[in-house]
Amino acid sequence: MTAITTKMDLINEISRDILAYLEREDSDLGAVVTLLNKRMEVIKMVDDLLSDHDLPGMTADEERLLLGRFERFRSLHEKTEPLLAQRMESQKEHIGGATQIRKAEEKYQFSGEPDISYFSNAKSAIR
DSSP states (O other), X not given: OHHHHHHHHHHHHHHHHHHHHHHSTTOOHHHHHXXXXXXXXXXXXXXXXXXXXXXXXXXXXXXXXXXXXXXXXXXXXXXXXXXXXXXXXXXXXXXXXHHHHHHHHHHHHHHSSOOOHHHHHHHHHHO
16 A cells, blocks of 8 residues: 555655646746656556555555545646646647748748738737
8 A cells, every 4th residue: 555655645746746837937838748747657557556456455544545645636636727728728829829920921932022911810819
């Protein structure tokens, strides 16, 4: 049981790190992805440990300790999900804007005339 609780502690520590990155304005999503992958590896280890462990034979104290760690994970996850969704949406908008600018630049290079439709579309989106 100690191996399981130790791994759950590690999962929660990684989850706290993910949350801390997402709460920062200047966070690097690459680092968040790395942490998410690392957390998934540890979750798979816990799954393996749980399948090998005699769960019906757990004591009440062991069950309480394990449930507490799972609840902590759930709490961290519920805080992380909206921040991650928001950050991903922001990245999509950033990529979309960069793509529009690149297309306008390419059109200018081919036609010799500037494409200002990007700017009129941007004004519409702001209003």
